[in-house]
Amino acid sequence: MKVWTFALSAGVLLAQHSFTRADIEDGSRLYSNTCAACHGANGDRVSGVDLMHGRFRRAATDDGVAAIIQKGIPGTAMPPHALTDFQAGSIVAYLRSVAAEAGSVSGTGDVARGKAIFEGKGACQTCHSVRNSGSLVGPDLTDIGAIRRAPQLERSLLDPDGEILAQNRTYRVVTREGTVITGRLLNHDVFTIQLMDAQGPRSFQKANLKESGFVEKSPMPSYQGKLSAQELADLVSYLVSLKGIQTQ
Amino acid sequence: MIRRTLLLVLIAGSMFAQVSFERILNAAKEPQNWLTYSGGVQSQRHTGLTQITPDNVKNLEQQWVFQARSLEKFEATPLVVDGVMYTVQAPNDIVALDAVSGRVYWVYAYIPSPAARPCCGMINRGLAILGDTLFMGTVDAHLIAVNAKSGRPIWDAKVANAESGYALTHAPLVVKDKVIVGTAGGEYGIRGFIAAYDVKTGKEAWRFYTIPGPGEPGNQTWAGDSWKTGGGSVWVTGSYDPELNLTYWGIGNPGPDWNGDSRPGDNLYSDSVVALDPDTGKLKWYYQFSPHDEFDYDSVQVPVLAEMQWKGSQRKVMMWANRNGMFYVIDRTSGEFLQGKPFAKVNWLTGFDEKGRPMRAPGKTPSTEGTLIYPGNQGATNWYSPSYSPRTGLFYIPTWENTSSIYFKSPVEYVEGRQYTGTFPRMTVSFRGNIQNQITEDEGYGAVHAMDPKTGERKWEFKMADVTESGILTTATDVLFVGGREGNFFALNARNGSMLWKAALGGIIANGTISYSVNGRQYIAVAAGNSLFTFALRQ
CATH class of the missing domain: 1.10.760.10 (Cytochrome c-like domain)
Known part of the structure; x- marks a missing residue:
């Protein structure tokens, strides 16, 4: 140990x-x-x-x-x-x-440049949202800086499958007709399942499904080799700066 | 004019008939009412009403909703007396309602001291009644008597110090001319007790400490001064056997919860059931479910009493589904252990010795590295009321199946009024519950387990997706009502567990369902979220 x-x-x-x-x-x-x-x-x-x-x-x-x-x-x-x-x-x-x-990335990035990467080159808004802007397919990141630290965020960017928070797991359902839908599991009870995918929130009756279950792999792509070290540091700094919606 | 006034007085008088102790003892003879927390002193939570059946339960429809002005969980079981319902809006407002329309007659608002600090919510589980007096324990550890007709306070007895962590959260139990309560606060290093108060004056009649003091039998099961801060709380209502003149109560965990190093020994009477003489508070017998507990396995469940044939002879038994995952049958005359079988996944014991003492599984104690224990910290069940149906002979348990926790050991020091627990375990299922449920069967799920007490075998299981904090009601027509955290309320066939009807109530169901009738119409009442819902057959 x-x-x-x-x-x-x-x-x-x-x-x-x-x-x-x-x-x-x-x-x-x-x-x-x-x-x-x-x-x-x-x-x-x-x-x-x-x-x-x-x-x-x-x-x-x-x-x-x-x-x-x-x-x-x-x-x-x-x-x-x-x-x-x-x-x-x-x-x-x-x-x-x-x-x-800390030290690998935190403190070395620029928040404004990170925001530009988040909204541009990184295409993060394809799946994520911040302050009501972006997609809901992936987790809302408005307060990600309040619940995750820089090293954890860096790891998630480089190795998205390494650690997936329970509330962010991907779920796969197969309808009786054979249609396969995957999305972020929002909720399930005895009778129904609610997912979020690119089409928006969706609800299924369990009785109408052939199978259902979690998918181990994250749908998020790795940014290893896709962003430079400085770009990665900028992006992490931006994410760390997201502390939720502040009341005035 | 005089005649009209007299008539009004007579009508009003008939609405609020006195609830004698004789009526409470014979509650089964008036199933239109719900006179105690568990429906009767035997605590079977079984109604004799027969209008709602497996065939027609699908025709239930909502009659009214009472929306409490509280954001706390609605854990109170209502009482119903001759068409009037009494319940508690958390933390400590007594509300009297018309049981037919849900309209409020009066509210008695009690504002607890800011010093109140119950560990797990500013909640209350219900009331007791005798004569025309209601009794309520408060989160700041007072016992209050209130007039059932007017909602006016009669007396207020301070039971213990809220500043030291004491609280009263359960519905009191009336036995003869005394009202009995126990103290919550097991996470604060209290020394728990059960006490009886004179129903007329609020004067304390006796006190039974759940942890024996120096010179008393059992004190040797605590090292040094650890008995002074050993917990042993009481937070669920007990039962009563009038033939034996014994009242039975479950005792909570020893403190500190997750590190037993300072209290080597069995730590009596934590995690035990005690049988007390209700006239004197003297201990007649005890049985300890979890000696030297380090997993927070409070034995704070409702003792369910029944008469049954047991291996060839008629016996007075007590059935007990414990937080530790085991389902017990105990002879309630003597406290003799008759049987203990798991009703959910368990790994902390390997079995029982000939006296009924659990044999611990090796290595299953909290550790620096963490130790995985089944069931988890919230238990395989908890304070949620079970039900016993004398018709089916089955015992029904609100179950958390397949849940576990990792227990860590760390040093802990007592400071009065502060939590005295150790390191909070890592649980697979949230203690509070989430607005969305994403747990899977691998992490745990809620269920109703129907157990045959004569064999300890499970007859059927009804699975939910989320866990359940709901009590269970069975009827004399073999319908079973239960809910869960996911907000669904179910009617099941009590014989086989098949689902007969459901209603999505949209909030955590964390109280015990009751049934009553007014003017020949049977009602079902259950709380979900912060509201109380009632149902009856469509007319």
Whole structure:
């Protein structure tokens, strides 16, 4: 098992702890449950605070960050949290792992150029939409930057079959007449199935189908070799910038 | 004029007849009413009404809808007394309605303390009635008595501290001159208890702690001070046997939920059924379904009581489909384990020893790397009411089949009023439910499982696409009503599971269906989303 070792200073809190991948996944879940409501999935929702780039303004060490998580910051909106030393440490380890993973593309792209690629060369709108513009055949990406991080988005662009979120799986139905339709599964119940394909939303009675089931492969093409490294970075930067529709 | 006034008083009086405890004990003799959470103290959720049959159920049509002013799940089972329906609009508004038209007579609005913090929604599962008094537990851990005629409060008893995580979410149970409730809050390191209150005054009569204190039998099953924060919540209504004078209650999980290192031992009486003397609260017997639980397998299900021939002799049994995936038959006189068989996919045990203690499968405990356990954290069933039909002899279980969770172990520390659980498991099926359902049979599905209690074998299965939180109602004509998260409401043939009728109600069905009749017409009432729907045969 790959072990992520972070040299944590010799404080009583986190003295030289090695965090396993599982610990970091726990830290990720704790972050989602405890921190993300205010800080956002990317750690940058609070103005002037960016948690996922390995630099912290108010703490020089990892156990200092863990102490802030536990005790809060008096006089600010940051409350104390009832977490053990290990739990707080695993959150810090998670934040460090994100910072270590990043760097391949994030921060190097240009959002405006990425938007142009999304709407032009990349032809992303053939399947995807952003803020009510584009196709609904694929997932709506209006808030993709709030739920996916840059490395994950880069992986999805280069290897679309590598990880498909459950809500984005492709479904295939065959009617009694032999017509085959594939699309994104929206919903199913005891009697019916709803898909989204190029024709729009479609509904089928299960009783009228010969077969139905998920398709393992994503309909999304890989952009490996189709975009330059800079274009890829631009596109990822644009996607990361999509945080949903902001209220005024 | 005087005569007319007298006549009006008499009519009004006949509308709101007193509900004596004698009537509650004999609820089966007046199937036009629904007098307790589960339809009677035996909790079979079976109606004696016969107007709706397998042949004519296809002619059901909607009569009225009550739309609650609440976005919480509608988990309350209504009561119906002589043409008046009483239900709860979440979190704690009591609503009295005309059971024929759905028109509201009155609303008693209770505003819970902002300190209320029930783990899983600001919900309520229903009421109890005695005389002309309604009883409701509140999410801020009060027990309220309200006049059933006027909706005016009578008394308000503080049961526990909401600030410490205590809440009351289940319908109370009336036994004789006492109203009995238990405390929710198992995710907050509470020390759970069941308590009885005088129906007239709200004064506490007795209290049974679900976790024994020092010097009491069972305290040795907790290490150190872990008994003080061991959970053992109570959040579903119990049952009562008047011949044995015993009341039966299911107890919730031990805390912290997913890391048992701080509480080595069996952790009595978590995940148990306890049989109590309703006059004193003294424990007569217990049976523990899941000793030293680390999977959140609350034994908070409705104890279903019946008399049946068991291997040649007549026995007073209790049937219990547990969150841990096992279907039990227990002798309710003594607590003797008679049978335990899986009703869904299970991998945490290999069987039972001769005393009925489960034998754990090796390696099936939470771990740093994660351990895959069937059933998953929400269980193979949960608080959803099952039904027993004395006609078919079958026990019907709202089932989550083939669901699993990966359990992780991490350190956890108790802080009063905060969640005290450990790492939340990774589940294949959402805890809350999604507006769209995309889960597959590989990840789990909802079902009704019809079990023969005499053998523990499954007789039939009715599959749904999404999971179900619905209770089940069976009728004396062998019709079974059930719904699911997908918002479909079904009438099935109770003998073979075939579908007879359906209605798409468009919201999660998460309460127990009831039946009642007014002026000779039989009604079916079920909640979906935040609305209560009623059906009757087309006229």
